[in-house]
Amino acid sequence: MANTLNGKHIVLGVTGSIAAYKAAVIARLLVKSGAEVQVVITPGGKEFITPLTLSTLTRNPVISEFFSARDGSWNSHVSLGQWADAMLIAPCTASTLGKMANGIADNMLLTTYFSMKAPVFIAPAMDLDMYSHPVTQRNIETLRSIGNIIIEPDSGELASQLIGKGRMQEPESILKALEDYFRTDSQLSKKKILITAGPTYEAIDPVRFIGNHSTGKMGFALAEECAAAGAGVTLITGPVNLVANHPGIDRINVTSAHEMYLEAMRCFPGSDAAILCAAVADFTPVVKSDVKIKRKGDITLQLKPTQDIAAALGAVKRPDQYLVGFALETTDEFSNAAEKMERKNLDFIVLNSLRDEGAGFGYDTNKVTIIDRESSQELPLQSKKNVAKAIVGRLAKLMLTLLLFIAPAAISSQELDPQVSVNTSKIQGTDKDVFTTMQNAMQEFLRNQVWTNYHFADNERIQCTFSFVVNTYDASTGRMECELIVQSNRPVFNSAYFTTVFNFRDQSVDFTYTEQDRLDYIPGNIDNNLTAILAYYSLLVIGLDFDTMSLYGGNDILRHAETLAANSQSLGSGWRSFDTNTSRYTIISDYLNGSLASFRQLQYQYHRKGLDDMAANADRGRATITESLALLTAAYEAKSTSALPELFTEIKRNELLNIYSKGLQKEREKVADLLSRINPSLTSDWNTIKTQ
Numbered sequence: 269m270a271n272t273l274n275g276k277h278i279v280l281g282v283t284g285s286i287a288a289y290k291a292a293v294i295a296r297l298l299v300k301s302g303a304e305v306q307v308v309i310t311p312g313g314k315e316f317i318t319p320l321t322l323s324t325l326t327r328n329p330v331i332s333e334f335f336s337a338r339d340g341s342w343n344s345h346v347s348l349g350q351w352a353d354a355m356l357i358a359p360c361t362a363s364t365l366g367k368m369a370n371g372i373a374d375n376m377l378l379t380t381y382f383s384m385k386a387p388v389f390i391a392p393a394m395d396l397d398m399y400s401h402p403v404t405q406r407n408i409e410t411l412r413s414i415g416n417i418i419i420e421p422d423s424g425e426l427a428s429q430l431i432g433k434g435r436m437q438e439p440e441s442i443l444k445a446l447e448d449y450f451r452t453d454s455q456l457s458k459k460k461i462l463i464t465a466g467p468t469y470e471a472i473d474p475v476r477f478i479g480n481h482s483t484g485k486m487g488f489a490l491a492e493e494c495a496a497a498g499a500g501v502t503l504i505t506g507p508v509n510l511v512a513n514h515p516g517i518d519r520i521n522v523t524s525a526h527e528m529y530l531e532a533m534r535c536f537p538g539s540d541a542a543i544l545c546a547a548v549a550d551f552t553p554v555v556k557s558d559v560k561i562k563r564k565g566d567i568t569l570q571l572k573p574t575q576d577i578a579a580a581l582g583a584v585k586r587p588d589q590y591l592v593g594f595a596l597e598t599t600d601e602f603s604n605a606a607e608k609m610e611r612k613n614l615d616f617i618v619l620n621s622l623r624d625e626g627a628g629f630g631y632d633t634n635k636v637t638i639i640d641r642e643s644s645q646e647l648p649l650q651s652k653k654n655v656a657k658a659i660v661g662r663l664a665k666l667m668l669t670l671l672l673f674i675a676p677a678a679i680s681s682q683e684l685d686p687q688v689s690v691n692t693s694k695i696q697g698t699d700k701d702v703f704t705t706m707q708n709a710m711q712e713f714l715r716n717q718v719w720t721n722y723h724f725a726d727n728e729r730i731q732c733t734f735s736f737v738v739n740t741y742d743a744s745t746g747r748m749e750c751e752l753i754v755q756s757n758r759p760v761f762n763s764a765y766f767t768t769v770f771n772f773r774d775q776s777v778d779f780t781y782t783e784q785d786r787l788d789y790i791p792g793n794i795d796n797n798l799t800a801i802l803a804y805y806s807l808l809v810i811g812l813d814f815d816t817m818s819l820y821g822g823n824d825i826l827r828h829a830e831t832l833a834a835n836s837q838s839l840g841s842g843w844r845s846f847d848t849n850t851s852r853y854t855i856i857s858d859y860l861n862g863s864l865a866s867f868r869q870l871q872y873q874y875h876r877k878g879l880d881d882m883a884a885n886a887d888r889g890r891a892t893i894t895e896s897l898a899l900l901t902a903a904y905e906a907k908s909t910s911a912l913p914e915l916f917t918e919i920k921r922n923e924l925l926n927i928y929s930k931g932l933q934k935e936r937e938k939v940a941d942l943l944s945r946i947n948p949s950l951t952s953d954w955n956t957i958k959t960q
């Protein structure tokens with residue numbers, strides 16, 4: 269795997285937990301991975317580990333006080349917030365969690381946290397009672413809801429010698445969470461993978477059930493691997509005692525086989541592939557007693573077969589979807605598994621054998637054979653993580669091979685399907701050929717420039733328009749002042765409808781263009797403002813589109829846009845952060861600001877979870893959209909000066925009016941009030957939601 273932390277700037281926050289000694293290992297692992305590490309420690313943290321240890325390991329002085337004791341100069345938490353690619357607080361005490369969740373900034377670590385523009389990872393560490401306390405849990409939920417990534421603590425023996433949940437994750441796991449976040453060489457990027465995991469419980473009466481020994485470890489390992497490979501993962505899991513760490517995993521908890529069936533059928537149409545790893549009950553009681561069955565002699569439990577999830581998905585599978593099953597056999601393993609693959613229309617099947625020592629339920633290792641129609645491959649006994657890696661690699665290869673096989677001509681690496689127009693009606697008495705040449709040059713540039721490593725089929729290109737209105741033009745120099753409206757659309761699943769993801773009027777587009785000019789984009793070396801503007805909006809449009817497809821999916825591309833905006837400050841007006849809250853730099857830096865993470869979650873929830881579900885079930889889609897709008901409020905409250913929440917309401921105005929032309933009165937009123945608060949200038953529109 270590529271070393272994704274190489275060159276990254278990491279702020280490592282250390283607090284006063286007994287686990288603080290592990291911060292030294294984390295610092296060492298980060299430095300070994302090529303990251304530059306700046307430690308910020310609380311006064312409490314210094315009681316547990318010396319700054320000298322941490323500064324020696326990171327080769328950077330440790331920051332603890334607001335003012336440097338040596339010369340009285342002050343440490344800037346704001347510049348740290350801008351410098352960092354990520355902040356990791358490990359260990360994080362209950363006290364610091366509480367302060368973060370409640371806006372208390374009384375030490376350097378906390379002020380740094382509140383100024384942080386990069387994603388924040390939090391690894392809590394505390395005793396089990398402190399951890400399970402409702403206040404701690406509420407604080408964790410608050411932080412999670414604003415986009416902080418919680419690296420859940422482990423269960424095990426604690427410093428107090430009690431056993432329970434609260435022990436900080438091991439440094440290696442913490443490092444992996446960061447590595448996965450920055451991973452870009454994604455073989456499954458832009459793919460949606462559905463995974464089922466764990467056992468199902470079939471209720472006999474209110475207290476008893478029929479279950480099995482599945483722990484969910486294999487399914488969770490698959491989910492982590494798929495998410496780390498860039499996929500958006502929906503993990504439908506039965507009752508297990510596991511935590512999914514990657515932010516790209518969307519977890520749905522179910523109990524019975526029937527619930528798992530319903531969720532799988534609901535999610536499969538929107539997925540590119542499904543891996544069915546759950547140990548689903550084959551039988552369920554015909555009758556579930558409403559009261560606890562009393563002990564009185566023999567009883568006979570009548571069972572009926574459950575729905576066969578793999579067969580049901582296999583029956584509705586489209587040619588562009590892939591289905592992977594698991595088989596746990598105790599006799600005639602190979603032939604039973606191969607027969608199951610055929611019968612259920614699977615692309616390949618993973619055979620687990622209970623005969624192998626160290627494989628199957630509960631172990632951290634597994635030994636499997638991957639069987640497809642041409643061959644079978646027996647893998648050695650290895651960690652479930654490595655087994656997951658092999659399965660995911662096999663799936664990714666299959667998806668790519670079939671894509672190439674089906675439509676080699678359709679494959680393109682270019683991301684955009686642009687339409688460029690140049691309106692010169694305000695310009696009088698000039699030869700207008702230059703504008704035609706410019707329009708063609710821009711069209712060609714936007715069509716041909718490749719911005720990412722991802723493969724786009726022609727029909728996957730992002731529809732976008734770049735509409736220029738030229739306000740002034742100096743023919744002697746080629747200098748012009750323009751207004752540019754950029755719009756991008758995204759198809760909504762299972763419908764002919766396209767939703768507008770971005771629509772922005774940039775009124776500060778000035779540049780010089782002559783017919784001899786070529787538009788060439790050389791990253792890190794842009795001296796032409798027109799190219800910079802086209803590049804910036806291309807990256808923004810692609811990044812936003814990716815964000816609607818998977819949670820934070822556009823991260824790398826958007827960071828590229830941010831760097832470009834930062835480097836283009838002197839190329840012309842409209843870039844500078846202090847110009848307005850809609851300058852190009854401010855738009856992208858607000859969007860990537862950790863405190864506005866809920867806005868990015870909104871992009872995903874609203875589009876992927878809500879709109880994409882509307883064709884299948886309009887009421888459910890609408891309910892999800894209503895839920896997602898709480899994230900809009902959270903973003904607005906987190907930074908009311910940001911233009912983004914209001915911009916969202918403008919872009920989505922007509923769509924929202926349409927969506928809420930139906931629905932419950934109470935829901936409509938709630939939404940109308942929320943939108944009026946964020947964009948009062950459209951209150952009369954929002955009021956129609958209440959009355960229509």
Ligand SMILES: Cc1cc2nc3c(=O)[nH]c(=O)nc-3n(C[C@H](O)[C@H](O)[C@H](O)COP(=O)(O)O)c2cc1C
Pocket residue numbers: 282283284285286287310311312313360361362363364393394395398
């Ligand atoms: C020996 C000892 C161990 C502690 N371990 C923890 C811990 O693991 N987690 C925690 O939340 N607090 C722990 N505390 C309490 C914190 O140190 C205390 O709440 C402190 O105010 C935290 O400050 P800080 O978060 O600003 O570093 C411990 C205290 C002592 C004396």
